[in-house]
Amino acid sequence: MGILDKLQTVADTRKALFPPGVDPLNIVIDEIYSATEASIGGHRVLLAGTNNYLGLTFDQHCIKAAQLSLELEGTGTTGSRMANGTFAGHRDLEKELAGFYGCSNAIVFSTGFVANLGVISTLAGPGDIIVLDADSHASIYDACKMSGAEMIRFRHNNLEDLEKKLKRLGSKTEKTLIIVEGIYSMLGDCAPLAEIAALKKKYGAWLLVDEAHSVGVMGDHGRGMAEAAGVEEDVDFIVGTFSKSLGAIGGYCVSNHPELDLVRYICRSYVFTASPSPSTIASVREALRAIQSKPELRTRLWDNAALLYHGLKELGFELGPDLSPIVAIRAPSREKTLFAWKALLDKGIYVNLVFPPAAPAGMSLLRCSISAAHTPEQINFLLQAFAEIKAMMAEQE
């Protein structure tokens, strides 16, 4: 067998899933008009699956800051953070992130994925134990594998299972890192973080929270689920991304443990990759200011999310358990999910199509993510389209 033979399985699966000419996993946005509108396949569509929670990709302050940085600092750093890739802006952003969270230390990475990969695989090593939520993001699973630590999984959001596993570890909990997410990316459900933090304290373990989908979204000041749950002091490490509510790309980790700063020297995904471009850093710094100075964005985001979530519930759709800006609709089969996804696109709406293993527990999902930039009229347009889709799916049965 040659090394490429295994890819035939991918080709066979793709052929079985998608009819000729339809590949929902290779969508191209021909033109982007705003945080909520674009052109796909020559048609204007409403974007309802972009993770652009605060709509800051088209914020004029962010754009102007990036433009100015481009003119003054060029298009890229062409180097690692450890070599020539740390500009004053990178360090300033780290100080600002630390200040935002009230933490002593912050590190900026090139993406959220490599932030998880680097931080987790550096903090935990052989002889340590990682206890992670079963629905954790792929970057967390990959990081745990890279770390060489013993990996233990607990049932998603299941406190009883988590406690059972911590209890069995006995004194080894002092070398145990618990990893959870604030909001889970596929179903939009929230971690019971207050209870998880209480278990962490009870058993003397460490706690890392990935706030990728909750920073800018949760908490009175937008600091995420740890703030909303009132347990910021009990969380040892927070990892986050710039590619969602902050409207750009990049990742970070903040902590009150001063040792975090030493991670820079041995973290491979920090040392051996180019740093974020200075214009990206400039726009993120503006976006971080917007999160703090414009709480009305969060209010609008949650109003929009509630409008869609409750509207879809009234239409009889099966949704994720919690109201959040991620509204995931569970469909009965892959075929019906694909049918609905294509029908929505034909009606001028883009949502995410998610099949297992990206979706948990073998589910097929139509995943919407809502933005503060959506108007009530756009949400109503979405609801109207979903009502029509529901009728079309019923006709098929």
Place this chain on the structure above:
Amino acid sequence: MATTQYDDIYRQVVELLQEYAPKPGPIQEETELINDLGFDSLRVMEMLHDVEDAFDITYPLNSLSDLRTVKGFAEQIQHIIETS
């Protein structure tokens, strides 16, 4: 766990595999989970919660990379029981 005898563990493992195997068929000690029973990593992960409950153990995910046969699976579980 009332007994840690291999035979009892093997019998329970076979029952769980029969429940979760994507390709049902006869199961013997040398039966392979992937090649013979059609398991992929996702299906194994789904089964592991029930394995942990059945034997009241914690199964480290690192052990999955060594998992090949039914006998090997039962022996892994026996080892976890005896060392926990």
